[in-house]
Amino acid sequence: MAPIASTLVAVLGAASLASAQTPNRPGTQNRYPFAKPYEQSFLDGYSVLKHVGGQGPYSNRDSYGISRDPPAGCAVDQVIMLKRHGERWPDPAPAANFKASLQKVYNTNTTAWTGALEFLNRWTYFVPDGRYIALESYNGPYSGLLDGYRHGAEYGVRYGHLWNQTAANLTIPMFSSGYERILTTARKFGEGFFGWNYTDVVAMNIIPEQVYMGANSLTPTCLHDNDTAICGNLTNLQPQFRLAATRLNAQTKNLALNATDIYNLMQMTAYELNVRGYSDWVDVFSLDEWLAFGYTQDLSYYYCSGPGDKNMKAVGAVYANASLSLLNQGPDAASGGNALWFNFCHDTNITPVLAALGLSSPAEDLPLDHIPFPNQYNTGNIVPMGGHLTIERLACNATAVTDKDTYVRLVLNEAVVPYAGCQDGPGFSCSLANYTRLVSASLPDFISTCGFNSSYPQYLDFWWNYNTTRAYDVETQNPIPAGEGLLTYQGTAA
Template identity: 75%
Template sequence: MLLANVIAVLASSSIAAAYTPNKQGSQYRYPFAQPYDQSFLDGYSVLKHLGGQGPYSNRRSYGIARDPPDACVVDQVIMLKRHGERWPEARTASKFTSSLDKIYATNTDNKKFAGALEFLNRWTYFVPEGRYVALETYNGPYAGLLEAYKHGADYGVRYGHLWDPTAANLTIPMFTSGFERIAMTARQFGQGFFGWNYTDVVALNIVPEESYLGANSLTPTCISDNDTAVCDNLTNYQPQFDIAAERINSQTPGLKLNTSDIYNLMQMTAYELNVRGFSDWVNVFSLDEWVAFGYTQDLSFYYCAGPGDKNMKAVGAVYANVSLSLLNEGPDKTGKLFLNFCHDTNITPVLAALGVSSPADDLPLDRIPFPNEYAVSDIMPMGGHLTIERLACNKTALSDAGTYVRLLLNEAVVPFTGCQDGPGFSCALSNYMQLVSGSLPDFISTCGFNESYPQYLDFWWNYNTTRAYDYDTQHPIPAGEGALTYEGTPA
């Protein structure tokens, strides 16, 4: 009874403390509550091991506030965005069905599946025939078209002050590379950003994905790429896939999955999430196996479309270099909003050119490194995007009044390497320009273009003002993947 009395006294004193006013006299706090959660229980998510195949997720940040620093306002935005979540391409889907056929072939006497594959007694394949191949998904929690619209709506709130909806004869260009799913992304983003004004103010410019455009492109490429040795010899093999194949085969008599099948099924899982939002296949594989799958994606992007290929820095220099002109000329002379849309492998070279997520050493081929600075799920998932903000800042205790630059990758602030002298770890524009311009290789000479090709990107200044391509008037019903001309028609 004595112990009970002590507990009662402690309890009553705790309750009293819980309702004691703080110094301001207006708030009441429970004294033992943690105002900031320390658990971080979502440290593991399969979304962080799907590379660029699965649904969008924000980049894991450095803890720097996403909103602009208190002393600053954003006066110009340059964004480069990948398309949203999509169905697989036809060639990829054929690999899925090939591995699935192996599994279904073991069920010759109509016995029910058991073990890890028990769900196949109810599961159905999720890729429709024909016309939706490689296009963005339109329903489910990770729908690509919904992601693009929501992203546009979010940026409409963040950057809506950069345009005046009441202005007469206003034209704001948006730029998309010439591929159907990219244009669909741009249109959905634009409707989210500009709302009812989308058709009245936006002039969607379609830039074909053709090498003859040289540097005047959202999808520049190297004609003479002589640094692909590692990329050409990469495989999708990881030793963890052997374990997965052995485990699954042992549970299904007659099944003989190999490591390629394991890779195919894991890749298929990512796309099922894009379409349905849930996949029973996630639980077929272990955490170690998912980490291994994610690393195959990291290797592919690093050595084939990132800093592991030295020519990619020159490819990314096209966009990085021209963005310097916009930032230097400023919003009053060139414009305040530059919204651009292309593929993942067009954005990772830009990151390489800017030195964002560029490891000091090449990714190892014989092991998975921790920490890994080049995790593609953080760098370029479906819907991934790089945003460059130009900031007009007042004087602070640590910095002078002036113009600063801030980089954001998938909504996480990424301080520019070697320059963090401004509010919110931004970089003074003058320093940013000097550091970037001094490190960029020449695209034309590196990639084998002569003077007959366009030598620089100029469509940001010389753009189409028609609203004819704001919607797909040629193909209101998706007809599958395909390249587009300037007029939005199939190439």
């Protein structure tokens, strides 16, 4: 009998020879013989980024396993994107809540912290008074400015073929709602996509965030929209917050946190990630507690600006209807042949569009007495900072199972999401004809639903009647006071 060691050597040698002679896997001859060309472990592990809702850094949506690249035989000939601003410092009201709850912590007069809060011996608050409130973060791995630039650069690689750089006097319109951090994101995206001198190409159109814009808006709203009672009562819905308060209070003398304080500190943690890229507060709270915090965010978006609000589908219909018109006109006819439609807004302007299209909408309302698992309406997947919905128009050749035709794909945070009831095209896309028929039949009327009369704009018009000057591409306006952030059409502080 051959020794075990020599037998193992022989087996390994044979395996190496077989690997080196395998003709259908290029490069495998240089790899370890037992290396797997396709990974077998798909561990969708825990990440706090999926439990901070719309408060924290961007992450791609959980994928259905559909390739992000165009299906074989298809090419993208038009793209329409709606993007949220990048990671940022908190708005004034949450920042005040953070400081109030932190003050309760420091009022204990503890000189040497121990237990879960031991890191407070070294930690300092991360929000400078006044200066950066509501603005995008500018450094760290989750920088909001970097988010916009990197996204533009990545889309420049993906969709750069739709930009004819040799065309004389070509102007590409981009559209930003009227808020400083939104416009900043749009500018950084434009710089990443078109290059440092993007202002030579882009005409930035600032769309006011005002009710008088009616349907001609990136931020439409309802005149009589009354948020449900759920919207104002999120922090006390989860017993995990009360348990966390009890646990932390027991570790530190004189500490008297309540459920609202826990909510504030967890929300603060998400913003610290936006600014510093890390937060010691993450480990103060357990997985159950982060799940509870994430679910409060899901409830807020669902019932206040998503499918749980009876008016939001009509609000989202504005963008959904207008994008249908662009898709059916195509890049050769739509507004001078432009194939690139980049739009920038807030998170609560994206969730109504998703509701109108039925993306990520659960079959039943989110429960208030428990956390569903799995939860289809996870806002960490839907509208994180920098979240975006991209609609691709695909020109596809005939295959054995599909016709030569024009198709539509919906991409949410870089994951292809098949349109419900229509996957008749390559790569689970939907034919433009069927997509148009299904979407048109499902959309309510925005004007009548939301109480507008004929004195307001009745439809989205700026995609067809846009500004072609470049007056708003450079920062010529006066600095906007911290915490206000509103812009007018002229690019000056409101």
